[in-house]
Amino acid sequence: MGKTYEQLTLEERCRIAELHRAGASLRQIAADLDRAPSTVSRELKRNAGSRPAGYRPVFAQQQTRARRWTGSRLDRNPALRERVLADLSQGCSPALLAGRLKLEQGKTVIGCETIYRFIYAQIKRTNDGRWRHYLPRAKSRRGRRAKKGGSPASFIKDRISIDHRPRAASDRHQPGHWEADFMLFATYGQNILVLHERTSRFTTLVLTQNRQAEPTALLLAQLLQPLPKHLRRTLTFDNGTEFAEHHRLNANPGIATFFCDPHAPWQKGGIENAIGRIRRFLPRRTNLNTLNPDQLLRSILAYNHTPRKCLDFLTPAEQFSKLLHFKRDSTLPLSGE
Numbered sequence: 001m002g003k004t005y006e007q008l009t010l011e012e013r014c015r016i017a018e019l020h021r022a023g024a025s026l027r028q029i030a031a032d033l034d035r036a037p038s039t040v041s042r043e044l045k046r047n048a049g050s051r052p053a054g055y056r057p058v059f060a061q062q063q064t065r066a067r068r069w070t071g072s073r074l075d076r077n078p079a080l081r082e083r084v085l086a087d088l089s090q091g092c093s094p095a096l097l098a099g100r101l102k103l104e105q106g107k108t109v110i111g112c113e114t115i116y117r118f119i120y121a122q123i124k125r126t127n128d129g130r131w132r133h134y135l136p137r138a139k140s141r142r143g144r145r146a147k148k149g150g151s152p153a154s155f156i157k158d159r160i161s162i163d164h165r166p167r168a169a170s171d172r173h174q175p176g177h178w179e180a181d182f183m184l185f186a187t188y189g190q191n192i193l194v195l196h197e198r199t200s201r202f203t204t205l206v207l208t209q210n211r212q213a214e215p216t217a218l219l220l221a222q223l224l225q226p227l228p229k230h231l232r233r234t235l236t237f238d239n240g241t242e243f244a245e246h247h248r249l250n251a252n253p254g255i256a257t258f259f260c261d262p263h264a265p266w267q268k269g270g271i272e273n274a275i276g277r278i279r280r281f282l283p284r285r286t287n288l289n290t291l292n293p294d295q296l297l298r299s300i301l302a303y304n305h306t307p308r309k310c311l312d313f314l315t316p317a318e319q320f321s322k323l324l325h326f327k328r329d330s331t332l333p334l335s336g337e
Contacts, residue, residue, distance in 0.1 A: 007064065008043060013057035016040060020055055073110060074118045084115060088134040091280055091302045100307045116142070136280060156259065158247045162236060162267050165258040169234050175199040175323045176233035179271035180220060182211055182242065183282065190288040194278070195223055196271035201308055202320035203274045205300045207288065217245035225253040231323060234258060236268045278303055
């Protein structure tokens with residue numbers, strides 16, 4: 001086996017400086033440190049040289065660290081950096097990207113923490129906050145945001161609590177259990193209906209003119225009716241009055257409806273997570289009146305074709321296709337046509 005070398009510590013460098021100023025020879029310094037004379041000679045030549053101040057231990061320690069640092073993995077590998085930034089810009093989180101690369105290459109390529117450190121280092125180094133948009137939540141610094149209070153509960157006719165929902169809907173192993181909610185935007189009256197399948201995480205968006213209860217129920221029925229029976233078992237809502245006509249769905253398309261407990265939107269966590277991811281493409285400030293239909297289509301395509309760790313790094317579109325037992329368009333209808 002080859003020889004191994006142990007770097008000098010800061011304490012040893014301080015001792016070298018002290019003995020060197022006292023006029024000790026290289027061999028005397030080496031004997032005091034129990035080091036080879038060549039190690040002491042090399043240290044003094046490398047970190048002192050012709051400097052007027054002579055050998056300084058703190059400067060020598062800093063120089064050693066600087067020589068050993070080779071830069072971020074993504075700085076040293078342009079091809080990997082290009083792939084990482086491209087996938088991040090398409091909506092992949094660092095954890096999903098790291099998992100997908102491992103799935104594709106059969107080995108760990110890069111860790112999610114390395115990606116996070118690289119992005120935050122770029123924000124600090126360049127003082128350019130636009131780098132934060134490569135991250136799912138577009139946060140300029142790490143940490144949790146304060147939570148806001150929920151909306152008040154509403155009384156809804158024939159409302160059935162989520163406590164009575166079949167247990168199979170909770171563990172996500174049985175397909176056909178859906179969640180529905182609205183994405184709201186800064187301009188009053190602008191909203192998008194979101195429908196989310198719990199097992200595959202498949203999600204579809206529908207641009208709507210309003211949030212009235214009857215049109216919402218009819219639109220949900222229109223979206224779910226074409227699906228096979230095993231893919232339309234239950235549908236879960238929050239307590240918004242826009243879902244007050246939910247009972248229309250019980251007969252046609254024959255799907256059981258349930259509601260979260262008051263102030264507990266986390267009980268339909270699948271769609272809450274999906275909306276959070278889609279917000280990257282459609283932030284709250286988006287003006288839907290100026291939104292190109294292709295932009296809405298690209299947003300939901302990006303979501304449904306992004307690999308998910310919970311799906312063993314398959315995409316929601318791939319997983320939903322398995323549930324259908326045949327290849328199907330990954331978007332479902334994107335309008336109420």
